[in-house]
């Protein structure tokens with residue numbers, strides 16, 4: 421299986437992270453790339469640099485207002501007297517009523533859901549290359565590869581059409597799914613990250629052509645809190661095309677695989693032409709977020725189960741943070757997927 425990745429994706433290097441009111445080092449570190457590249461190579465994958473696809477595939481799921489904001493906000497922020505080195509808003513609209521602030525501080529609050537996605541001089545470029553890695557993997561699958569892996573970093577599944585959040589700027593999984601729609605009439609996205617894929621759900625919430633399914637730690641007491649509950653089923657013509665499977669904290673392989681069985685059953689009933697796997701590895705028992713207890717061999721079994729769908733599959737990297745087994749977990753998933761396919 422081919423891996424797609426560009427060195428520019430490493431340059432985004434966020435420093436700040438506010439958690440339970442405390443400033444901590446941001447967990448979405450460039451070093452994740454080293455571990456994931458090693459894990460991909462250990463699975464026998466070859467690394468390929470994506471082409472630059474411009475803004476067209478990104479603009480297919482993100483608003484022009486948001487793309488323009490991300491393009492210029494770092495420079496605009498730096499012009500404010502006494503501004504921090506990274507863009508980190510502290511005022512957010514609790515509801516949107518149509519008004520749009522003119523200034524950098526207000527727009528940052530409008531377009532950024534939380535303090536986990538600081539923007540530096542390198543962020544926009546890194547986020548573009550991350551999205552292009554997803555596009556390149558999608559192109560490979562559309563050209564006949566049974567599966568391809570996009571090493572997307574920064575990740576994407578918490579990014580809505582016009583909001584960054586949770587380390588995410590452009591929604592790489594959504595960009596892949598939308599790209600697949602050029603030839604596939606129905607696309608399913610299966611999100612196995614520890615956290616609910618709220619941005620992905622939001623982008624496709626009113627659409628019946630893209631089924632969104634997410635397994636994640638119960639958001640009643642876990643990020644992203646406001647989305648990911650079982651009663652969120654879609655809206656308008658998208659009603660019935662979103663499935664959330666929240667899991668009790670510390671659930672292990674058995675509970676995860678049981679829920680995955682439900683997810684796969686729903687995907688089969690949707691009869692998609694192609695699949696995007698939003699591959700978070702942070703459901704791992706040793707991940708610093710500590711939300712679920714999936715094992716390394718559990719990731720292989722998850723991959724084997726997904727591969728049984730026998731669909732053209734784009735695997736998009738989402739979360740998974742620094743721990744000794746991060747690379748091994750990717751190796752287990754990719755090997756399990758290829759072995760079963």
Ligand SMILES: [Zn+2]
Pocket residue numbers: 613614615700702738739740
């Ligand atoms: Zn996550």
